[in-house]
Amino acid sequence: MVDEPTAGELRRFVLEAQPLRGQWVRLGSAWRDLRACRSYPPVVASLLGEAATAAVLLAATLKFEGTLTLQIAGSGRVRLLVAQCTDQFQLRAVANHDLAATEAVGFSELVGAGRLVVTVQSEQTSANYQGIVPLEGENLAACLERYFESSEQLPTRLLLAADGERAGGMLLQKLPSATVGGEGSGALLQQAWEELRAGLDSLSPEQLLAAAAEDSLRRVFGAHDCRLFGPTAVRFACRCSNARVASLVKSLGVEEARAALASEGALTVTCEFCGRDYRYDAVDIAQLFAADGVVQPPPSGYN
Numbered sequence: 001m002v003d004e005p006t007a008g009e010l011r012r013f014v015l016e017a018q019p020l021r022g023q024w025v026r027l028g029s030a031w032r033d034l035r036a037c038r039s040y041p042p043v044v045a046s047l048l049g050e051a052a053t054a055a056v057l058l059a060a061t062l063k064f065e066g067t068l069t070l071q072i073a074g075s076g077r078v079r080l081l082v083a084q085c086t087d088q089f090q091l092r093a094v095a096n097h098d099l100a101a102t103e104a105v106g107f108s109e110l111v112g113a114g115r116l117v118v119t120v121q122s123e124q125t126s127a128n129y130q131g132i133v134p135l136e137g138e139n140l141a142a143c144l145e146r147y148f149e150s151s152e153q154l155p156t157r158l159l160l161a162a163d164g165e166r167a168g169g170m171l172l173q174k175l176p177s178a179t180v181g182g183e184g185s186g187a188l189l190q191q192a193w194e195e196l197r198a199g200l201d202s203l204s205p206e207q208l209l210a211a212a213a214e215d216s217l218r219r220v221f222g223a224h225d226c227r228l229f230g231p232t233a234v235r236f237a238c239r240c241s242n243a244r245v246a247s248l249v250k251s252l253g254v255e256e257a258r259a260a261l262a263s264e265g266a267l268t269v270t271c272e273f274c275g276r277d278y279r280y281d282a283v284d285i286a287q288l289f290a291a292d293g294v295v296q297p298p299p300s301g302y303n
């Protein structure tokens with residue numbers, strides 16, 4: 001039986017004797033709520049679930065207040081996929097694709113040639129960080145391992161899985177060994193790393209999606225002494241708001257807003273992530289641009 005008390009949870013772990021650390025994540029209703037915003041063919045939903053899980057795992061490796069964005073932009077059937085996770089583990093994700101509902105294609109055809117971009121936007125400063133790797137490898141986890149190798153120079157092993165109900169994953173990282181002194185510590189560390197990697201590889205997607213964190217860690221760590229930290233909640237939450245959409249409408253310009261009013265009677269902006277509609281009628285548009293110093297005549301038929 002699957003134990004699923006929360007929308008989603010993240011568990012951090014460390015090895016007591018070696019500079020190895022990692023995270024385990026399981027998404028339940030957080031993933032179902034996210035997925036319910038749009039209808040996706042199963043292969044696209046799987047990729048989206050893996051990307052959402054990866055965004056949580058990546059956000060957990062960083063010390064920051066802000067947002068981590070994972071973006072897949074390639075020439076394949078999924079044109080663009082964006083998964084975002086904040087430091088508070090609020091998660092959202094969306095994919096644009098041209099697959100029919102029952103179509104099934106492999107990872108390379110799904111993403112095509114292109115890039116995987118990881119962006120960290122800080123809430124406190126304007127300093128953003130961006131890492132880019134080519135979309136190569138047999139799956140998203142393999143792509144991300146390359147990202148860690150090239151951007152952070154940390155050997156990293158990553159497993160990701162998703163089905164219609166759940167998404168889950170695990171990340172294992174080898175920290176710089178300079179912090180551990182003593183003769184032979186490098187060899188011991190390498191041995192522990194190899195053992196843990198092999199243990200991680202023995203985890204099936206079913207285990208990632210259903211087994212308790214304790215059970216999966218026991219399987220990966222074997223005789224090694226591992227400390228598992230308490231859960232951090234992860235939930236689906238969109239960051240769209242009236243203020244953000246209003247500034248988007250302003251950036252369109254008054255002419256375009258008026259053109260939409262003339263042809264549709266209202267300007268409607270739909271959030272790509274959560275599907276929420278923001279509707280602006282003639283009065284709203286007049287107020288929006290008047291507040292910005294643009295003088296508008298009152299719309300006809302309104303007093």
Ligand SMILES: [Zn+2]
Nearest residue numbers: 238240271274
């Ligand atoms: Zn939204």
